[in-house]
Amino acid sequence: MKKTSLSLAVAGVMxxxxxxxxxDWSKVxxxxxxxxxxxxxxxxxxxxxxxxxxxxxxxxGETCVGCHEEKGGxxxxxxxxxGKDLEPVGTPKTMSFPVSLQAAYDKDSAYxxxxxxxxxxxxxxxxxxxAVKATVLFANDKVAVAAGDKSVPGAQVGCWATCHSDAxxxxxxxxxxxxxxxxxxxxxxxxxxxxxxKAVDGSVSDKRQMDGGTAGVKAEGDNxxxxxxxxxxxxxxxxxxxxxxxxxxxxxxxxxxxxxxxHVSMGYTLGFGADGDIKAVKQ
Ligand code: HEC
Numbered sequence: 214m215k216k217t218s219l220s221l222a223v224a225g226v227m228x229x230x231x232x233x234x235x236x237d238w239s240k241v242x243x244x245x246x247x248x249x250x251x252x253x254x255x256x257x258x259x260x261x262x263x264x265x266x267x268x269x270x271x272x273x274g275e276t277c278v279g280c281h282e283e284k285g286g287x288x289x290x291x292x293x294x295x296g297k298d299l300e301p302v303g304t305p306k307t308m309s310f311p312v313s314l315q316a317a318y319d320k321d322s323a324y325x326x327x328x329x330x331x332x333x334x335x336x337x338x339x340x341x342x343x344a345v346k347a348t349v350l351f352a353n354d355k356v357a358v359a360a361g362d363k364s365v366p367g368a369q370v371g372c373w374a375t376c377h378s379d380a381x382x383x384x385x386x387x388x389x390x391x392x393x394x395x396x397x398x399x400x401x402x403x404x405x406x407x408x409x410x411k412a413v414d415g416s417v418s419d420k421r422q423m424d425g426g427t428a429g430v431k432a433e434g435d436n437x438x439x440x441x442x443x444x445x446x447x448x449x450x451x452x453x454x455x456x457x458x459x460x461x462x463x464x465x466x467x468x469x470x471x472x473x474x475x476h477v478s479m480g481y482t483l484g485f486g487a488d489g490d491i492k493a494v495k496q
Contacts, residue, residue, distance in 0.1 A: 371480020
């Protein structure tokens with residue numbers, strides 16, 4: 214009798230310590246989301262009416278997705294995106310590509326899986342160690358962008374709230390300055406393709422931190438003939454939780470790209486037992 218209760222206790226401790234079963238991905242629907250090379254279209258650019266007429270709609274409450282996603286594709290003028298104004302350095306050969314997203318959760322953890330073909334032909338290949346990186350940002354409910362006397366919530370602007378004209382790799386900007394927010398914070402997780410690379414559990418607030426997060430992020434990725442499958446596991450804590458709708462966005466650095474030379478998604482919402490553009494499946 215004693216022995217049984219002891220082993221039960223051990224099993225309980227193991228569960229509590231986070232020995233999670235991976236979700237059954239065959240039961241989790243896929244949503245294809247286009248990522249694109251956004252050039253130097255910072256938040257300052259998006260919020261300046263003479264550069265971007267979308268500003269008016271943003272202030273009224275419309276989202277980037279609401280105006281720019283059509284039938285699962287993007288309606289950007291890619292010629293303009295590739296022009297010197299929006300991309301002074303050079304464009305990748307592939308301006309946009311689809312990423313298939315799946316999301317699941319259980320009592321303790323959230324699971325996010327990204328599947329994509331990482332295109333070659335990048336304009337910047339300064340990351341010698343990593344051919345590919347995948348990053349997901351979750352916004353807390355304080356992320357906002359000032360717009361005159363108004364404030365636009367993070368759920369509308371996605372990761373653009375972190376993307377400033379004075380951040381590194383933007384034209385003429387400080388090489389030390391990273392992504393940051395003026396209000397609120399994002400939880401950041403990243404997978405890097407270099408052998409033995411550790412998953413990043415970080416944050417973006419007044420500066421970007423590539424460690425110090427409390428989400429216990431784990432990331433696994435593999436590359437089968439050019440198709441990458443990256444699976445993140447993290448705690449259902451912080452910005453995430455049952456009953457919450459969380460704004461999020463993601464980025465792929467393909468072909469050894471650094472800094473802004475990534476392909477990014479616009480901002481979407483992820484619901485955990487709540488509404489969202491994507492609803493995480495409870496398992
Ligand atoms: C109310 C609708 C609306 C919203 C909301 C909106 N845009 Fe736009 N956006 C436009 C229109 C219209 C254009 C094309 C003409 C222009 O730039 O004014 C445009 C142009 C762009 C371009 C340049 C490529 C092109 O097709 O000219 C980018 C990049 C862009 N938007 C990104 C964003 C991002 C990022 C957000 C969210 C932070 C956003 N937009 C929100 C309407 C919108």
